[in-house]
Each structure stands twice: as C-alpha cells, then as structure tokens.
Amino acid sequence: MQVVEYQSEQNVAVIKIKNGKANAISHEVIDLISIYLDKAAAEKKVVILTGQTGIFSAGYDLKIMKQGPEAAKALVTAGSNLTLKMLSFPMPIIAVCNGHAIAKGAFLLLACDYRLGVEGDFKLGLNEVMIGMTMHYAGIALAKARLAPVFFERSVNNAEIYSPEDALAAGFLDKIVSQEQLLPTATKIASMFSQLNLAAHAATKLRVRKENLDNLAAAIALDSAGVIEIKG
Numbered sequence: 094m095q096v097v098e099y100q101s102e103q104n105v106a107v108i109k110i111k112n113g114k115a116n117a118i119s120h121e122v123i124d125l126i127s128i129y130l131d132k133a134a135a136e137k138k139v140v141i142l143t144g145q146t147g148i149f150s151a152g153y154d155l156k157i158m159k160q161g162p163e164a165a166k167a168l169v170t171a172g173s174n175l176t177l178k179m180l181s182f183p184m185p186i187i188a189v190c191n192g193h194a195i196a197k198g199a200f201l202l203l204a205c206d207y208r209l210g211v212e213g214d215f216k217l218g219l220n221e222v223m224i225g226m227t228m229h230y231a232g233i234a235l236a237k238a239r240l241a242p243v244f245f246e247r248s249v250n251n252a253e254i255y256s257p258e259d260a261l262a263a264g265f266l267d268k269i270v271s272q273e274q275l276l277p278t279a280t281k282i283a284s285m286f287s288q289l290n291l292a293a294h295a296a297t298k299l300r301v302r303k304e305n306l307d308n309l310a311a312a313i314a315l316d317s318a319g320v321i322e323i324k325g
Contacts, residue, residue: 097125106133115151152196173231179204183295217260223252230312238305
C-alpha cells in the first residue's frame with residue numbers, strides 16, 4: 094500500500110498521507126507528495142492535502158532522524174524543499190487537518206493556502222525544542238512568515254502546543270468545524286477556489302510571497318551547509 098494516495102475528483106485532486114499511526118513524513122512521503130502536486134498542476138486541479146482520521150501528521154519519521162546528523166539533515170532539507178514548492182505552487186492547496194499536526198505536520202499546514210481543521214482533543218504545534226532539536230533556519234523562516242506575530246516566539250522558542258481553537262488564533266488554521274462538517278466544508282472551500290482565475294492566483298501568490306520565498310530559500314541553504322542539531 095502506498096504511503097500517499099492520489100484521487101482525482103472533478104476540479105479537485107485529493108492527496109492523502111497514509112503512513113502508519115503517526116502519518117510520519119519520510120523521504121517516500123515527500124517524494125510522492127511532490128509527484129502528485131505536479132500531477133495536480135498538469136491537470137489544473139485545486140489540491141486538498143489531508144491525512145487519516147485523527148492524525149494529519151506527527152512530523153518527520155523518527156527512525157530516519159535518529160540515524161545521525163547527516164540522515165536528519167537530508168530528510169529536513171527534502172521536507173523544506175517541499176515546503177518551498179508548496180508555497181510557490183501555482184494551484185491553490187487546501188489542508189484538511191483531520192486531527193493532530195505536530196512538527197513537520199504543522200509546517201505542512203503553514204505551507205498551504207487555506208487550512209481547515211476539526212474540533213476535538215487534538216494537538217497542533219512545533220515541538221522541536223521540546224524534543225531536543227534546535228529549530229532549523231527554514232522552520233524559523235516559515236513560522237515567521239505565516240504565524241501571527243504574538244504567537245511566533247511562543248511556538249518556535251517555547252514549543253507551545255495548541256488546541257484547534259488556539260491553533261486558529263496562532264495562524265496554523267484558518268477555520269475549524271465539527272467532524273461531521275469537515276468533508277462538506279472542504280468541498281465548499283475547494284469549489285470556491287476553483288472559481289478563481291488560476292493564472293492570476295498563481296502570479297499574485299508569487300508577488301505576495303516573494304520576500305518569504307526568498308527568505309525560505311536562503312534558510313534552506315543555511316541548513317544544508319550546517320548540521321541539524323538534536324540534543325539529548
């Protein structure tokens with residue numbers, strides 16, 4: 094079974110992460126998301142990126158991260174390049190966060206154009222500092238670009254983890270609904286995005302995000318030249 098699935102529905106392409114209980118972000122997950130994004134762009138489809146019931150993603154695959162600094166750096170760099178691709182992607186990307194979103198899972202939310210979350214006892218946020226990882230430059234750049242300013246240092250320096258309601262205020266989510274309303278609301282949002290002039294959307298996105306994209310690219314270069322630090 095593939096760890097990422099692609100389903101085409103009228104004007105929408107659904108990319109679903111299905112990689113174990115944690116929906117871990119591995120090289121295979123990153124590669125498949127990138128491939129399916131290209132497929133959606135070729136088909137001119139609005140993208141819905143989602144996970145499994147109860148879990149969007151708990152972050153990078155820890156088995157890889159624990160193999161050593163070089164393995165960790167390679168995975169984080171690949172993930173950051175995916176983030177850069179998503180932020181500059183020509184088609185709208187809607188995240189449907191159906192549960193927990195931690196670390197890279199939360200960064201994927203920050204890379205999307207619209208983030209729909211679900212009510213419930215779920216945790217969202219950046220726990221890198223909590224688990225002993227010095228926040229990478231690309232993560233800092235993305236968080237600074239997309240989070241509400243008052244929540245930036247609380248999220249990055251303090252590894253504060255939020256409920257869906259507080260994640261809405263922080264800037265990880267744009268809207269939260271009940272589990273029953275998640276799919277109908279996602280469909281409605283996708284329909285709204287499909288009515289945009291997509292060429293104008295793509296060009297405007299690049300203008301609006303130019304400074305953030307430049308900062309993120311520079312941050313990825315810094316991470317690639319350095320070491321991903323995980324302290325015991």
